[in-house]
Amino acid sequence: MGERELTVAIDNTANESRNFRPLVADALDFWANNSTRFAGFSIGYELDPDAPNPDVVVEFVEEIESCANVSEPAGCAPYVHDSGQVSRPISIEVVGSYSNDSTRLILKHELGHTLGLNHSAGPQSVMAPSSQLSTLPRPNATDRRLPWADADFTVYLAGNDTEDTPAVREQVRRGLDYYAGGADGTVPENVSFSFVDNRSEAEVVVVFGDDLPCRTGDTGSCGRVRGIDPDGDGALERYDDLRITISGIDTPAVGWHVGYWLGYGFGFEEDPEWPAPFRNATYEQRRSDWWTER
Secondary structure, eight states, X not given: OOOSEEEEXXXXXXXXXXXXXXXXXXXXXXXXXXXXXXXXXXXEEEEOTTOSSOSEEEEEESOOSOOTTOSSOSEEOOOOSSTTSXXXXXXXXXXXXXXXXXXXXXXXXXXXXHTTOOTTSSOHHHHSSOOOOOBSOOXXXXXXXXXXXXXXXXXXXXXXXXXXXXXXXXXXXXXXXXXXXXXXXXXXXXXXXXXXXXXXXXXXXXXXXXXOTTSSSSSEEEEEEEEEOTTOSSSOSEEEEEEEEEESXXXXXXXXXXXXXXXXXXXXXXXXXXXXXXXXXXXXXXXXXXXXXX
């Protein structure tokens, strides 16, 4: 960028209650101490968050609308290899919802671009094109009323032809309709389900097979959810996929098993969280018109 000392300001529109100054200072110190080794010249920084005429402005934003060909970028900065190619101040955008450690890494990475370093440059621990990032702590999926991106679910039935009969499909629909009707107030009222013909398009997959992935034996049902853990705490914060496996269950009980695991897909963990028909149901109750119970 030409000069040997740059004035850096901060513009925080992402989270006014969060103090980003120490994180920016850490990133600036990193490059002040390592620019000669990796960029080939020495650089210094003066951090003045409210500087009237800064050389660099670090902008903390809620989201970055676009950044070259990067999808869902965590940060964005111009790649400066010629000091005459940009006008002052240079703007560095950083999404303000990441954890402190991840924010430091994003800042170092984007500052590296302003020093002329591309994604193949060192140190690769900083300049690699992608990194494992974590957000600030977020509510786990099981703590959310709707642990999905939206309330409109696509459903696919998988199994051999003898299991995908009108009676089986009607039973599956009983389970779906129960939750679409609010499941006795346990889920949002705007939940809806629609069947799709392509498994890859489905968020809920009901599999009829001979093997159960969660237990020994060939009779019963299982549920498994997959999703994302953006804050890296080991618990999913959002579900993207629910797979229900049913094996050896006679048709009149299929709807109950689908309904039970749909509750699991809505984040239910303890028995009282499930609607009444799914709490300690007997063999006969699972084969009854349970969906009429309130």
